[in-house]
Amino acid sequence: MTQPGPNRRVLITSYSGELGGMEIRMADEARLLRANGYQPSIAIRKFRGVDQWAQQLRQQGVPVSHYDPPPFIEDWSWRRLNKLRASLFSRALLKRTDPALVHVFFCWTFYGGSALWLAHKCGIPCIASIHNAFPLAKLPPWTVNHLREAFQSLKGVYGVSQSALDHFLANYRPLLRPDIKTAVIPNSVDTGRFVPNPVARRQIRQQFGIGDDTMLLGAVGRMSEQKRPLELIRLLAGLMARQPRVSFLFVGDGPLLGEAQALVQQLRLQQRILFAGFRDTPWEYFAALDLHVLNSWTEGFGLATAEAMACGVPAVGTDVPGTRDILQGCPGGMLLAAGDDAEKLCQLEQLLQDSPRLQRMAEQARPYVMHRFGKQQIESRILDFYQKVLE
Numbered sequence: 001m002t003q004p005g006p007n008r009r010v011l012i013t014s015y016s017g018e019l020g021g022m023e024i025r026m027a028d029e030a031r032l033l034r035a036n037g038y039q040p041s042i043a044i045r046k047f048r049g050v051d052q053w054a055q056q057l058r059q060q061g062v063p064v065s066h067y068d069p070p071p072f073i074e075d076w077s078w079r080r081l082n083k084l085r086a087s088l089f090s091r092a093l094l095k096r097t098d099p100a101l102v103h104v105f106f107c108w109t110f111y112g113g114s115a116l117w118l119a120h121k122c123g124i125p126c127i128a129s130i131h132n133a134f135p136l137a138k139l140p141p142w143t144v145n146h147l148r149e150a151f152q153s154l155k156g157v158y159g160v161s162q163s164a165l166d167h168f169l170a171n172y173r174p175l176l177r178p179d180i181k182t183a184v185i186p187n188s189v190d191t192g193r194f195v196p197n198p199v200a201r202r203q204i205r206q207q208f209g210i211g212d213d214t215m216l217l218g219a220v221g222r223m224s225e226q227k228r229p230l231e232l233i234r235l236l237a238g239l240m241a242r243q244p245r246v247s248f249l250f251v252g253d254g255p256l257l258g259e260a261q262a263l264v265q266q267l268r269l270q271q272r273i274l275f276a277g278f279r280d281t282p283w284e285y286f287a288a289l290d291l292h293v294l295n296s297w298t299e300g301f302g303l304a305t306a307e308a309m310a311c312g313v314p315a316v317g318t319d320v321p322g323t324r325d326i327l328q329g330c331p332g333g334m335l336l337a338a339g340d341d342a343e344k345l346c347q348l349e350q351l352l353q354d355s356p357r358l359q360r361m362a363e364q365a366r367p368y369v370m371h372r373f374g375k376q377q378i379e380s381r382i383l384d385f386y387q388k389v390l391e
Contacts (some may be wrong), residue, residue: 023145163321223254332365
């Protein structure tokens with residue numbers, strides 16, 4: 001592969017409001033670029049957990065700065081004043097970094113669109129990666145006009161799943177340049193770190209008082225509305241009423257953690273629905289599970305689903321875009337009915353009662369992930385995409 005040109009600076013920017021899969025992807029991509037001769041930096045709005053995340057990246061040689069342009073792409077009351085402020089200050093700050101390319105992790109329209117418009121006004125080419133499946137929406141003229149202008153500097157778009165890319169194109173294809181490069185580049189899993197681990201399994205289960213004869217289900221991820229933890233807890237209450245040897249472990253932090261804990265107390269399930277909080281070694285907690293459950297109402301790419309399977313843990317998830325891209329036809333996982341809790345409960349109960357099937361899923365989960373989401377092959381696709389865009 002030929003080396004990038006003299007200006008190797010790539011600025012990565014986004015905002016989701018939480019530390020999750022997209023931020024993991026931002027960090028991984030920045031480290032990958034740095035290891036291959038580029039000079040990446042990250043500019044991001046503040047969110048809970050950002051300081052520790054940023055400090056780790058700086059220690060690894062990736063600069064991280066605070067960048068918070070006022071949103072003006074949406075049709076809001078203060079959009080004109082915000083546009084003026086962004087044009088005067090945020091644009092100058094972006095131009096001062098002098099990148100050869102701006103990569104916008106396009107999660108929410110208001111930030112992604114504003115960042116792309118500012119980069120266009122600076123004359124900087126851009127790429128966008130899509131990390132959510134956006135429903136089809138009718139955009140107001142103000143938004144359409146600014147996005148059409150912003151997208152003129154957009155040279156490439158990739159989605160972390162086919163669903164994410166398709167949803168983006170369904171909304172914005174008429175506004176894009178005809179020569180734009182598109183691709184699907186899923187998130188990767190470090191299969192050298194996310195591995196079956198009998199020692200960790202035993203230690204974690206002992207830590208939470210989970211016996212060998214208990215079926216331990218779990219969910220690793222943010223406690224946010226997207227993941228629907230409260231609905232999952234209510235579903236688990238029904239399952240546990242029928243299955244006395246089932247427990248559940250939530251691993252993660254987020255805005256709904258307190259409410260979830262209160263609901264568990266209200267249902268008197270404190271001994272069976274447990275909370276580990278945020279852990280920086282999630283692979284150890286995956287290894288303790290017998291089944292991983294993702295109850296999201298939407299996903300760009302359900303990274304935790306793939307990570308669980310890499311640890312030899314069968315995975316189930318609601319049949320929604322993003323999760324469907326991973327689990328449809330997957331021998332190590334199963335899709336659950338979306339929006340039908342009675343059917344979902346029935347599916348889970350039947351699966352838990354079918355030990356031979358669970359064992360087959362566990363055996364086939366890791367090879368499936370290694371074949372489709374192995375780190376080396378995904379990194380090669382990322383670098384190839386950058387190379388084509390910068391040609």
